[in-house]
Amino acid sequence: MDTNNSAAEGPELAEPYLREVLDMAGLAVEYVRAGGNTLYQRGADGGEIAIADFAGGYGSVLLGHNHPDIVRCARELLEAGTPVHAQFSRHPYANRLASELNRIVHRELGTDEPYYAIFANTGAEAVEAAVKHAEMDRGMRIVALGEELQRSADSARDAVAGGSVVADRVLRRFGVSAAAGPAAAFAELERHLTEHNTAQLERPPLFLALEGGFHGKLGTSVQLTHNEAYRTPFRSLAAQARFVPWERPEALKEIHERDRGVCFELVVADGQVDVAEREFPVFCAFLLEPIQGEGGIHVLTAEFAEAIQRFCEEIDCPVIVDEIQAGMGRTGTLLASSQVGLRGDYYTLAKTLGGGIAKTSVMLVRETRYRREFEIVHSSTFAKDSFSCTVALKVLELLETDGGAYRRVEERGAALRAMLESVRADFPEQVQEVRGKGLMLGLEFRDQSDAESEAVRGLAGSGLFGYFLAGHLLREHRVRTFPTASAVNTLRFEPSIELADEEIARLETGLRDICALLRDGDGSRLAGAATG
Incomplete structure (x- = not known):
């Protein structure tokens, strides 16, 4: 998979150190399009590569990337010239949202x-x-x-x-x-x-x-x-x-x-x-x-x-x-x-x-x-402002209509959790625990600091353990997620309600692959992006 979607653009001036960290973990990817529960990047041949998004904008896209009703609402507001900057005046749309x-x-x-x-x-x-x-x-x-x-x-x-x-x-x-x-x-x-x-x-x-x-x-x-x-x-x-x-x-x-x-x-x-x-x-x-x-x-x-x-x-x-x-x-x-x-x-x-x-x-x-x-x-x-408040009202409408979105969260969350629990049951030496509710779930890996494999111990001691796991999922399985920032042994899963069974299965394949590599001490494959 080609992860260098952009041609050389000169020196990196937009948070260059963060870019280095992402490069090291294999996460420095440019996404060119988004829809539903999917992000797209360009491959070496110029074609799009679909990535199942379990990061979900750190939980920002419960309804999916570029939901058509929200996009339509936003487009109508902008085309109508809605006053984005009308500070210190009446804001009836804000009152409706409140x-x-x-x-x-x-x-x-x-x-x-x-x-x-x-x-x-x-x-x-x-x-x-x-x-x-x-x-x-x-x-x-x-x-x-x-x-x-x-x-x-x-x-x-x-x-x-x-x-x-x-x-x-x-x-x-x-x-x-x-x-x-x-x-x-x-x-x-x-x-x-x-x-x-x-x-x-x-x-x-x-x-x-x-x-x-x-x-x-x-x-x-x-x-x-x-x-x-x-x-x-x-x-x-x-x-x-x-x-x-x-x-x-x-x-x-x-x-x-x-x-x-x-x-x-x-x-x-x-x-x-x-x-x-x-x-x-x-x-x-x-x-x-x-x-x-x-x-x-x-x-x-x-x-x-x-x-x-x-x-x-x-x-x-x-x-x-x-x-x-x-x-x-x-x-x-x-x-x-x-x-x-x-x-x-x-x-x-x-x-x-x-x-x-x-x-x-x-x-x-x-x-x-x-x-x-x-x-x-x-x-x-x-x-x-009018734009953000009206978009937020549309979001609440989509969440509240017949309670369907809430039920979808429970159903999709239960399916995702069942898969994560099955991985934990099959790899108890690698997986510590599954936690969370609905579509906010975490899978904690056991500490690998004392692993027999020197390569695995190196990943555990890098402070970026979960990021290397996320890089492997992206590189080998076209799945996007991240660890939680203050607990890097825990991978987070916050997909949208558009989450498909195929995407859950793809994540399962990736997680089982990671667990097998940890079991077998194959840290070099997990750190593939860092080692070239």
């Missing part, structure tokens, strides 16, 4: 509380919008808390002036002497509490996120992505996160006890001044994916989801559900999280929302959390 999203969300969650929509262009930008909104909300709650503490202090001061005294146990607790009299004791106590409270009220936010999670690579979202290689170069730029071990709900209380914030409030009861503790909202938000995409296709259980929901409600920490890769019908419902009973305060949706054509995303925030002031301090030049 209303349709609400209708589906209400059905899946069993609620009628509105979710307000902030539109964006990419998934990472939607996450940034959610995080910014949560921090604005936290900041406004902090201001309100500070004002309440001040009012309580004023009332307590008036009470002391009227003859009330500070309770002895309070004076002992804070190391204040009563020798100079009630007024002086109160003044000293107030000074101590004010210093403490001021320090608390100025604390920066902490975020909670799951180990293995991926939320983007922008300034803030990268700090909420667990992969340390992505975070470390930019650790001084953005907010800090506490990463919660996967399926360890007891760790939530441990983190809370270690990092929680407390403010002290002066209160008057039964003629005495006392001190009450007020929880300070140091935790800005808890970010999680219902199915971790880049972390290795790990599925959140209903039990862990319930524990997270209960914990966040107890400490008044909003939940941001990142549905960017798992949502938009990929698991058989619009929200993958609805299947485990999780309700988010925020949702982020992208990828298939644009039908594989429009670049669009949305952040949804429930009414009880919404801050309308956010609409003034946050904006995005290319968001909320």
